[in-house]
Amino acid sequence: MMQPYQSHDTVTSSHTAAGSMEEAGEAVQTEGIQVLLSDQSGDSAPHCLHGPTLLFVKTCQGKEQGRRFYACSACRDRKDCRFFQWADEKVSQVRLLAREEYNRSCQPPMTHQQYMTRFQEFIALPLAKRKFCRECQLLLLEGDWQEHSGHHLLGDVSVSHMKRPSQLLHPLENKKSNAQYLFTDRSCTFFLDTITRLGFTRVLCVGTPRLHEWIKSKTLKDSKSKVKSLLLDIDFRYSQFYSQDEFCHYNMFNHYFFGGEAAQTICQKYLQEDNGQGVIMVTDPPFGGLVEPLAFSFRKISDMWRTTANTDDSPQLPMFWIFPYFFETRILQCFPDFCMLDYQVDYDNHTQYKHGKTGRKQSPVRIFTNISPKSIVLPAGEGYRFCSICKRYVSADNKHCDVCMSCTSKDGRAWKHCPLCNKCVKPSWTHCSSCGRCVLEDHHCGNSTVVEGCFLCGDKGHKRSSCPQRFVTGVHKKMQKGKRNRKVITKKGWHIPAARKTNRKQKQKKQAF
Template structure:
């Protein structure tokens, strides 16, 4: 996220085991988040609500310099579960999401409910990977769909579900900071006695939520499960429902996450569906990101999916395998084509620009502006292209056609065998650091 001056907005979430002097102030929605610009130091930032970006919904705002050094911390009291709602588990109760008015605040608790096909698909994948218990984090309709088939626990910020579910399967919860409003002991009991292979987390966050917050919460739940079951640092299976255009943001935080081709549709969203006049021409952009091997997911043939033997996983019928790229490259539902000049597969409507050394949309293309949004194939930094790389001495760029490193025209710099002659690449925790030789 950037401000109107192009300065990236960074954030810090309170650590789960933070010492008292390192804890963040609290608002009514739990621990706040520290925000600061890339050009600032953290102590120059401010604390704000983790769940609400709109000050009309939560107006908490505290400059970091006013909080640093304080010694008194006031934890939020644990709220009692509504006594009139503490009903025993009854798998046969009707699904209230079919009658409740959906919340519509996109930045915090927008409720878009899965359609029947998506529910059946997710339920089938639970069976395929052998899950016995499912944590439905912000996915209430899935919880009511699963609860008569296996054990499911709903974590959601909508307290209306307490009217239909008891504390043994529901907790009022803020997924943006892993805050439990009720006593979390029933949830811990749900986690107990479960191996990592038997537990699955399915999360369907608001699409306006920062991926850093959701990934922190997922790691926190994993740590909690490992601690309760006295396990070492062991991963849990995750299904993260999010738009395909956020793939880089998710992988930046959780490099192990891969995107499935399955397109998730909602019943109450005009655009995120394949039904209606306002639906996108290539279907919903919402996908399933997971750390489960894609080879284990069975995408339904009757809905337009197939098995790719070369990729060893299911893919969309229109996603054709590219031997040059070594994968089925499409992410948006269109059939991509391979551009020999770019050495990558691109959208079918893109045209190649020799000045930018990239394929781009033909309409409204401004080379100077477009290049500021690109990532350099030499230094991997955003803001310029290879021929204008300030980090790589131009004296080394002896070739003007084809690959700038070796001169061959059948590939580009990112796949050149001569890269090791010029710099060393270090990969750690999803970040790449380049050292020039």
């Protein structure tokens, strides 16, 4: 999974936690921040250190509220990327020059070609002199040892280490700016076996470094294997291990190649090789990312491939998009010809999304693809079976519903059909006549956690955060006064907080003097 945990905290439509989204279902919120892809281009948008920024606007019930603004595509926390600019703001030349200088200072210390030159020097060293700095995440030459003398160094870096750089590098796991989770060997084996069985000879790995190195290592071991791989990833550290023909520094949320036109040309030639035949894209974006910018970038990649491919037979680049099942509705809105497979993808360094005692029983991560599901064989040894009615492989507990005429389970458990809702629902849900739908048994009937309208002025057209009366002097002071005089309830009844009491005692002491 590629590392940036994209966009900003206020983007409510797709930044909800995985567990809460799973329980809430697939309802699309009409509240929050919306990205405006049709109203911007990479040429006109200002750049931050992660490439072209995205254009956002605050929305309420589908209507724009307030001014549009540009923000980073790669970080959802302003601490990780401080860029912010109003869309209608006029930026001075001095500020533009300062911004460009800052962006340059935050780029990798060396070019891809310089990293490759160092790599050739590194592999020429004897094993005893091959060192890797764990703190700086850098392969060290003899001239670098003094500078890193106080750091934690790994010695005797073998060829096998360099063939599996994802095990040598520390995964970036800051959920507000990075989410670099790596496939297990089990998942990599399934992907490579499936790709080979389907007849693909080239794989474009977008944010899947573990699969990229798995393909390369298996190709070296098996001379009969003809599968090639090109990695696109925002983690520039892989520039130390892969040449320009094997790795491109890339941001999948704004379709930006950090290497410029040269890197984009390498990717395009790779896609168009053999007239576009035999290539498949496998992508594993961070789950916190917005679906719409991802789909926009994936269409751009498909356009790069389509220029020489037979568009009559293959209107879209064959694709595996790895994402949680509760994003199905949003993905199908962007790619209506996609379908979701039952195969559960797991990760080495994720406590929940993997098999074993420390993981959850069912991983929510699935594969969305535009390849016919009946041609993709899921391993019977892991409990998958073929449904002769649906003409596809499903999980063992995914029972076929004769009413829905489909194997309806999404999370791997056996779902049940509700005749009142006229659809299959999760086994833990029951139909509530008051709510008029199936919900959890211990839900608060008719008590929605979402407050409709503005808490301040009562208008249903916006929320308190965007209320025009919020900073009117009288109203604002009244709100602040209410907060200061707020009481809390205890077992003995209403009670003024201790801080308020302290202030009152101090006031009494002053009056005494």
